[in-house]
Amino acid sequence: MTGESEYTPPRVWQWNKENGGQFAHINRPIAGPTHDHALPVGKHPLQLYSLATPNGVKVTVMLEELLALGHSGAEYDAWLIKIREGEQFGSGFVDINPNSKIPALADHSTPTPTRVFESGAILLYLAEKFGAFLPVDPARRAEALNWLFWQMGSAPYLGGGFGHFYAYAPFKIEYPIDRFTMEVKRQLDVLDRHLADHQFMAGEEYSIADMAIWPWYGNLIAGGLYNDSATFLEAHTYTHVHRWQQEIWARPAVKRGRKVNRVVGKPADQLHERHDASDFDLKTQDKIEAAE
Numbered sequence: 180m181t182g183e184s185e186y187t188p189p190r191v192w193q194w195n196k197e198n199g200g201q202f203a204h205i206n207r208p209i210a211g212p213t214h215d216h217a218l219p220v221g222k223h224p225l226q227l228y229s230l231a232t233p234n235g236v237k238v239t240v241m242l243e244e245l246l247a248l249g250h251s252g253a254e255y256d257a258w259l260i261k262i263r264e265g266e267q268f269g270s271g272f273v274d275i276n277p278n279s280k281i282p283a284l285a286d287h288s289t290p291t292p293t294r295v296f297e298s299g300a301i302l303l304y305l306a307e308k309f310g311a312f313l314p315v316d317p318a319r320r321a322e323a324l325n326w327l328f329w330q331m332g333s334a335p336y337l338g339g340g341f342g343h344f345y346a347y348a349p350f351k352i353e354y355p356i357d358r359f360t361m362e363v364k365r366q367l368d369v370l371d372r373h374l375a376d377h378q379f380m381a382g383e384e385y386s387i388a389d390m391a392i393w394p395w396y397g398n399l400i401a402g403g404l405y406n407d408s409a410t411f412l413e414a415h416t417y418t419h420v421h422r423w424q425q426e427i428w429a430r431p432a433v434k435r436g437r438k439v440n441r442v443v444g445k446p447a448d449q450l451h452e453r454h455d456a457s458d459f460d461l462k463t464q465d466k467i468e469a470a471e
Contacts, residue, residue, distance in 0.1 A: 205265045210277060216269030220287070221256030221454055228258050228272060229282035231441035233334070233394035233404075234298040238282045239453075240390050240436030241305050241312065246456070247432045250309045252288065257439045257453040299331040302387040312387050323381035326388035334395050336362045346405040360412065363399075367417045370396060374419035378426075389427060394437075397424040435459055 276296035
């Protein structure tokens with residue numbers, strides 16, 4: 180199948196077959212849980228249920244940055260949610276996020292646990308809770324929020340649009356690949372022009388806007404998303420985004436946060452679950468494999 184044949188939509192769409200894509204076995208047009216499963220709760224105030232996709236990495240980087248600043252209340256347990264196996268549709272997870280998407284956070288430091296879902300909402304919640312990584316000055320705060328919400332609105336074109344049709348669809352179709360490639364390159368140009376005049380997204384102050392954008396567009400520029408897509412997109416031409424990407428990657432908290440709930444890549448970069456700071460030294464997959 181080439182995907183080039185014409186398709187005439189029916190008058191009423193029916194869900195009667197899988198589409199053949201990599202995630203077809205877990206995609207469905209209805210919400211709610213598929214099975215009963217209570218989520219574990221660890222010893223720390225913050226309980227994170229996630230996977231190291233770009234959206235998951237945003238939050239683990241934020242938590243590690245808060246701990247690096249000395250905010251002990253940001254200690255957290257990070258539990259692995261295997262989305263390819265449909266764990267996000269368990270009843271406990273759906274109770275925290277009715278949209279069944281990672282990451283989801285439960286804050287047990289409040290009188291009754293506070294649920295927070297959607298990665299941008301979690302970043303903003305933590306920034307306000309700890310008074311960190313969000314400028315106090317109204318104009319600079321607005322700029323950080325501008326870019327935070329830019330990312331939340333733009334990433335679906337990169338992930339569900341470009342990434343899906345370029346890397347995950349069961350066959351290649353020129354029209355959607357061209358359509359979403361054009362949009363992703365436009366977004367990279369938006370970032371490149373902005374970062375030509377600013378050290379970080381909100382100016383000279385590292386913020387949750389950077390933490391939101393970096394796991395998506397920083398990884399894309401560095402060749403960490405969608406196989407050879409960096410070559411396809413001529414990512415090397417966005418020089419200011421490259422500078423920004425490298426500056427953020429040099430931060431120790433970013434390196435730690437990127438490992439949490441990771442299940443692909445080098446074993447030394449995979450910390451499937453994080454329950455203590457010492458886990459980075461003792462429980463990455465290379466250490467576990469060496470001990471077996």
